[in-house]
Amino acid sequence: MSFRSIIQDLRDELGSISRKGFELKMGHGLRSRSHRVVHDALGPPLVGALRQSCWANMPPELLRDVLVRIEEGEGSWPVRKDVVACAGVCRSWRDTMKEIVMTPELSGKLTYPISLKQPGPRDFPLQCFIRRNQSTQTYHLYLGLTQALAADGKFLLAARKCRRPTCTEYLISLDADDKSRGGGTYIGKLRSNFLGTKFTVYDAQPPHAGATVSRSQLTRIIGPKQVSPRVPAGNYPAAHIAYELNVLGSRGPRRMHCVMDSIPASAIEPGGMAPTQTEFLHNSLDSFPSVPFFRSKSYRTGSLSGSVSGLKEEMLVLKNKAPRWHEQLQCWCLNFRGRVTVASVKNFQLVASEENGSSNQEEEKVILQFGKVGKDLFTMDYCYPISAFQAFAICLSSFDTKIACE
Structure with a gap:
C-alpha cells in the first residue's frame, strides 16, 4: 500500500x-x-x-x-x-x-491548550488579535490565520470583566462561553487595585516549581452553604503590572512596567530558559481527561523544577518602549510595523528593562505589542519568553480605566 x-x-x-x-x-x-x-x-x-x-x-x-x-x-x-x-x-x-x-518556543505553533501557557517563539512573534464586546464586558483572543487585520481567526482564550467594590477582576478561560471561576476551563485571572494603576496576574496552577499560592481556595461559598469547589484552582502570582502617574495628563503616553514573577531574568540571555508548563493539573481541567497534553522532547530530560530551581534568582522586568514625538503629526509615535492603525493611549510595546542588565539589542527587541485597529478590535503580538496567557492578561490591564493616569 x-x-x-x-x-x-x-x-x-x-x-x-x-x-x-x-x-x-x-x-x-x-x-x-x-x-x-x-x-x-x-x-x-x-x-x-x-x-x-x-x-x-x-x-x-x-x-x-x-x-x-x-x-x-x-x-x-x-x-x-x-x-x-x-x-x-x-x-x-x-x-x-x-x-x-514541539512547544511553541521551538515550533512556532499553537496546537494544544497547554501551548497557551508556554513561552512563544524565539525568532518571530505570534500574531493574535483581541475582540472586545463592551455591552457584555467580555474579551476574546484569537490567533490570526492571515495577514489581514480584520480577518477571522482561531479562538484561543476569553475573559470576562467583573467589577468589585475595591477592585476589578478579569476571569480568563479556555471556553468562550464559560468564563466563571468555578468552570472547568478557568485558567487564571487579572486583578487591579482601586485606582486601576496596579495589577496582578494570577495563574490557576503553579507556573513554576516552588510557586506559592497567595490565598487558600479550598472552599467557596454558594449562598449560605460552604462547599468544595469543582476546580481546585489556586492564586499563584505570575506577574505584577504597574502604571506610573502621568504628569502630562491625557496628552502624554502611559508608562508601565511588568515584573514577571514566573520568569527569571536569565531567560532572555543567550542559552537562557523560561519555565515551561508541560501539562495541566489532573484535577484542574476536568474537560480534558482523556488525552494527556504533549511534552516536548527537548523538555523531557530537563524538568521544570530542575531548570528553574524555584525561581529564586532575579525576576524578569519588562517596560514599555518610550515613544518619540513626531513634530509634523503632533503626536507620540511607535513603529508597530503596520500592525496598529488607530492612535490610542492603550497602545504599547514591551521590551526588557535595563534593570535586568540586558544588552541594547535585547532592550530593543519587542516582546509584546498591543494596539488598536478598530473600535473594538486590537492586535496582540507576543514572543519568547512570555506565553499567550501572560500576554493576554497584560493586554487586559490596558483596557481598564486608570483614574490616576488619565
Missing part, C-alpha cells in the same frame, strides 16, 4: 473524529465556529471505541513516519485540527504524537 493510500484511508477514518473533537461542547457548549477552543479532548466513549481500531496495530516505524508527515504538512489552522485528532485515536498514537509535537 502506498503512503498516499494510507493517508487517504487515515483521513477517511479521522474525518468524523476531527469534526467531533473540535465541535465537542465544553461546559455550556461552544455556539459558533469562531469560538471553538484549541483542544485535544475526545470524550471517553469515543476514545474507548477507537482504542481497538485497526490503526492501533500499525508498526511503530510506519506510525511515526505517517504522524511526522501529517504534523509537518499541517502547520497552521484550521487544517492542524487533524494533528489533534491523531492524538485521540489510541494510546500508541498519543504517545507518538507527544514525541513529535
Whole structure:
C-alpha cells in the first residue's frame, strides 16, 4: 500500500473524529465556529471505541513516519485540527504524537491548550488579535490565520470583566462561553487595585516549581452553604503590572512596567530558559481527561523544577518602549510595523528593562505589542519568553480605566 493510500484511508477514518473533537461542547457548549477552543479532548466513549481500531496495530516505524508527515504538512489552522485528532485515536498514537509535537518556543505553533501557557517563539512573534464586546464586558483572543487585520481567526482564550467594590477582576478561560471561576476551563485571572494603576496576574496552577499560592481556595461559598469547589484552582502570582502617574495628563503616553514573577531574568540571555508548563493539573481541567497534553522532547530530560530551581534568582522586568514625538503629526509615535492603525493611549510595546542588565539589542527587541485597529478590535503580538496567557492578561490591564493616569 502506498503512503498516499494510507493517508487517504487515515483521513477517511479521522474525518468524523476531527469534526467531533473540535465541535465537542465544553461546559455550556461552544455556539459558533469562531469560538471553538484549541483542544485535544475526545470524550471517553469515543476514545474507548477507537482504542481497538485497526490503526492501533500499525508498526511503530510506519506510525511515526505517517504522524511526522501529517504534523509537518499541517502547520497552521484550521487544517492542524487533524494533528489533534491523531492524538485521540489510541494510546500508541498519543504517545507518538507527544514525541513529535514541539512547544511553541521551538515550533512556532499553537496546537494544544497547554501551548497557551508556554513561552512563544524565539525568532518571530505570534500574531493574535483581541475582540472586545463592551455591552457584555467580555474579551476574546484569537490567533490570526492571515495577514489581514480584520480577518477571522482561531479562538484561543476569553475573559470576562467583573467589577468589585475595591477592585476589578478579569476571569480568563479556555471556553468562550464559560468564563466563571468555578468552570472547568478557568485558567487564571487579572486583578487591579482601586485606582486601576496596579495589577496582578494570577495563574490557576503553579507556573513554576516552588510557586506559592497567595490565598487558600479550598472552599467557596454558594449562598449560605460552604462547599468544595469543582476546580481546585489556586492564586499563584505570575506577574505584577504597574502604571506610573502621568504628569502630562491625557496628552502624554502611559508608562508601565511588568515584573514577571514566573520568569527569571536569565531567560532572555543567550542559552537562557523560561519555565515551561508541560501539562495541566489532573484535577484542574476536568474537560480534558482523556488525552494527556504533549511534552516536548527537548523538555523531557530537563524538568521544570530542575531548570528553574524555584525561581529564586532575579525576576524578569519588562517596560514599555518610550515613544518619540513626531513634530509634523503632533503626536507620540511607535513603529508597530503596520500592525496598529488607530492612535490610542492603550497602545504599547514591551521590551526588557535595563534593570535586568540586558544588552541594547535585547532592550530593543519587542516582546509584546498591543494596539488598536478598530473600535473594538486590537492586535496582540507576543514572543519568547512570555506565553499567550501572560500576554493576554497584560493586554487586559490596558483596557481598564486608570483614574490616576488619565
